[in-house]
Amino acid sequence: MTMMEMWTVIGFVAQGLFFGRFFIQWIASERKGESTVPVAFWFFSVLGGSMLLLYALHQRDPVFIFGQAGGLVIYLRNLMLIYKKTPLTAETK
Template sequence: MNETIVIFLGIRVTAWKLIGYTGVFLFTSRWFLQLWASKKAGRPMIPRLFWILSMAGSILCLLYFVFGKNDSVGILAYLFPCGVSGYNLYLDITHKKNEEKKNAPPSNQAHGK
């Protein structure tokens, strides 16, 4: 995975770097998504996809820094955001399920039959 795939503008690109570049792209794109969602709503918004992009980008960057570069600074930089994103995604999903249950119409089934 450390073999050179291509040299682009003097930068040696390997499979690990492609994984890292993809992670950085996903992690950064979440802010453009958040900006678009907030502009559309006319107030600050964080859509669920924000947390998904955060987790996916963090995981890919962690893979790059653990296996591709073996860099403890990069590992620490993406380890915490990955955990926070996972927790917030969990909260978002469970909150949505609880809201759906609360707003569901009562069941028409007779009790005890």
């Protein structure tokens, strides 16, 4: 596998994780019968966003870099707020 192919795979995996967060949110909302954002949404946001940031840095795309870096701050802050409120007992479904 060439380096270019490897980065393309990384980009697709990252985008899949990032999309997966919406799928998780949708399933959780359907189960609960109302709109909800489960903790797993934020973990997928951090993981997918981090991988997309690496991909954007590799591509040297300042718009993409700025968007992902800003998003990561928000995702991490949400996790901090969740675990500050209920340490070690936050729902992860």
